[in-house]
Amino acid sequence: MSIPFFVISALTVAGGLAAMTLKNTVHCALALSVAFAGIALLFLSLDAQFAGFAQILIYIGAVAILVVFAILLTRGSETPTDGVHSGTWLVGLAIAAAVFAVLGWAVLASAPGLHDEAAAPVVTVRDIGNALMGRYVLPLEIVALLLTAATIGAVIVAMHEKARTK
Amino acid sequence: MTPLAGYLLVAALLFAIGLGGALIRRNAILVLIGIELMLNAANLNLIAFWRYGPHPEALTGMMFAIFSIAVAAAEAAVGLGLIISIYRHAQTTDLDRINRMKG
Numbered sequence: 001m002s003i004p005f006f007v008i009s010a011l012t013v014a015g016g017l018a019a020m021t022l023k024n025t026v027h028c029a030l031a032l033s034v035a036f037a038g039i040a041l042l043f044l045s046l047d048a049q050f051a052g053f054a055q056i057l058i059y060i061g062a063v064a065i066l067v068v069f070a071i072l073l074t075r076g077s078e079t080p081t082d083g084v085h086s087g088t089w090l091v092g093l094a095i096a097a098a099v100f101a102v103l104g105w106a107v108l109a110s111a112p113g114l115h116d117e118a119a120a121p122v123v124t125v126r127d128i129g130n131a132l133m134g135r136y137v138l139p140l141e142i143v144a145l146l147l148t149a150a151t152i153g154a155v156i157v158a159m160h161e162k163a164r165t166k
Numbered sequence: 167m168t169p170l171a172g173y174l175l176v177a178a179l180l181f182a183i184g185l186g187g188a189l190i191r192r193n194a195i196l197v198l199i200g201i202e203l204m205l206n207a208a209n210l211n212l213i214a215f216w217r218y219g220p221h222p223e224a225l226t227g228m229m230f231a232i233f234s235i236a237v238a239a240a241e242a243a244v245g246l247g248l249i250i251s252i253y254r255h256a257q258t259t260d261l262d263r264i265n266r267m268k269g
Contacts, residue, residue, distance in 0.1 A: 005169070009176040016180050016203050020187030025195060032199050035180075039206050042173070046217040051209075051231050058235055063202060063242045070195055070246040074253040085190050086262055092189030100182030104175060111171040114218070121222030128232075131225050139229075143236045150240035154247035160254075 005045060012038025023084055025071045033064040047120045050128050173214035181207035194252065194259040198245045205238045 015035030019028045036059040043052035086092070132140050184203030191197055209231045216227025253259050 005172060009172075012176065013179055013183070016183040019199055019203070020183055020191065020196070025193055028196055028199060032202070035203065036206065039180075039210060042176070042210055043213055046173070046213050048213045048217065048228060048231070051213055051228060051235070054232060054235055055206075055209075058239050059202075059206070063239060066242060066246055067195060067199060070249055073250055074195065074259050084192060084196075086192045089190045093186055095189060096182045096186030099185055100178055103178035103181065107171055107174040107178060111168060114168055114170045121217065123222070123225065123228065127223075128225065128228065131229060132232075136229050136233075139233055143233055147236060147240050150244050154243040157244070158247035158250045 005042075008038055008041045008045060012042065026068065029064060029067045029071060032067065033060050036060050036064060047123070050123075050125055168218075170214055170218040174211060177207040177210040177214070180204075180210070192260050192262050194249045194261055194264075195246070197261065198242065198249065201245075202238065202242060205234065205241075209234050209238075 012035055015031050015033075015038055018031035019035055022028045022031060036055065040052045040055040040059070043049075043055055181204050184200040184207060186200075187203065188197045188200030191200065212227045212231040212234065216222055216225075216231070219227065249259060252264060256264055258264065
């Protein structure tokens with residue numbers, strides 16, 4: 001437990017809280033990219049360089065931009081006049097607090113039994129590439145298929161009705 | 167408190183924030199953002215267990231996280247496509263007002 005860990009986690013949690021509580025939807029998307037960057041920094045502090053940079057590329061580079069595009073395409077940037085919370089917000093808040101209480105209790109109760117290997121693992125991108133092309137080649141192919149299907153499906157779903165009937 | 171417990175607590179807090187946002191907000195895009203936060207918290211758990219687990223050289227947790235990131239990207243693309251399609255149909259992304267399943 002070091003000072004950088006506390007700073008990064010505070011940044012991440014603040015970004016996540018802002019993304020879920022701000023009124024303006026565009027501000028929420030910007031706060032979301034702060035939270036994603038914080039998670040990428042946490043990955044880097046866990047010696048997972050590849051996952052950290054993949055997180056920056058995919059989440060900040062692609063998902064956050066996609067969210068901003070969707071917000072602008074749906075006029076979601078206008079703050080609704082009758083509040084941004086649903087009618088059952090109290091129930092949702094209670095469920096989220098209960099889930100956090102259970103998870104936190106489970107973590108703290110099992111903390112003495114958790115492994116804490118001190119030595120940092122030495123994993124190069126070459127090792128990850130070898131693993132992806134060797135032991136994990138079937139999941140890699142399935143993910144490739146899934147991404148292709150998802151891209152085509154997203155385009156077809158979002159296509160204009162008139163363009164589809166042409 | 168051990169470092170692993172610290173990372174797990176941060177992940178649990180992020181998960182709870184994402185869940186609360188997904189349950190509370192009315193804008194469909196913000197519900198999707200909450201789901202993305204929950205997926206990221208799960209990835210943080212996977213990477214933390216990989217780093218502090220007994221066999222990090224086996225790369226299992228890292229591979230889980232990488233595949234999970236890829237699946238989450240596909241999910242975001244399809245979800246946002248669906249939201250744009252619903253918006254075109256109902257002229258709103260307010261989930262309290264999208265309450266019909268029939269055209």
